[in-house]
Amino acid sequence: AQTVTQSQPEMSVQEAETVTLSCTYDTSENNYYLFWYKQPPSRQMILVIRQEAYKQQNATENRFSVNFQKAAKSFSLKISDSQLGDTAMYFCAFMRNNAGNMLTFGGGTRLMVKP
Amino acid sequence: DGGITQSPKYLFRKEGQNVTLSCEQNLNHDAMYWYRQDPGQGLRLIYYSQIVNDFQKGDIAEGYSVSREKKESFPLTVTSAQKNPTAFYLCASSFKSTGISYNEQFFGPGTRLTVL
Secondary structure, three states, rough: OOEEOOOOEEEEEEOOOOEEEEEEEOOOOOEEEEEEEEOOOOOOOOOEEEEOOOOOOOEEEEEEEEEOOOOOOEEEEEEOOHHHHHHHEOOOEEEEEEOOOOOEEEEEEEEEEEE | OEEEEEEEEEEEEEEOOOOOEEEOOOOOOOEEEEEEEOOOEEEEEEEEEEEEEEEEEEEOOOOEEEOEOOEEEEEEEEHHHHHHHHEEEEEEEOOEEEEEEOOOOOOOOOOEEEOO
16 A cells, blocks of 8 residues: 655645655555655645656646656655645655555645745 | 535534535536545545446545446545544546556545534
């Protein structure tokens, strides 16, 4: 079974600064996908970024980027130029390849962006 | 507009009563999922269905039941056997996994169930 751990229950950052959210996972699989989801106060789950484990290059989506360390089983999210709208819960999630799209979520990190 | 709808947004029930949460999608997705979210915790999978008339238990299926009679609909029943049913429930859907790559899960807005 896979486990996903987010060790930072809460974090805060000043507007326009950079923040990094941590995620580690445990798996014996070699092929898998990793995701970061955002859940704002509306509670709608929004996919922020994904990473395929077979790709060495770190994924980037505008102000969001990841640091994927496969050997260390680490998958951190960096948010640059933080905006007030980034205030949300952030969940790291794992999906095995060939596993019917099943997602395993971490416990989440609550991020507060301060003006 | 295409999307996933869950109704109602807030639901209150007395202890011991069964309650059914609705989930409908018009994205032509094959697979549908139910998750439970408790305060300060991540999402946990209750049930999932890859195809009509077939579904499988997730990690926390005890006290819940589902049906998948139509492709568009995947209702979740919270039974009286569920010891702590108060939670936020999220429904999701996706195209069926081909085994070669993944298909993104799209989430509904959720239903907050409170058992009094």
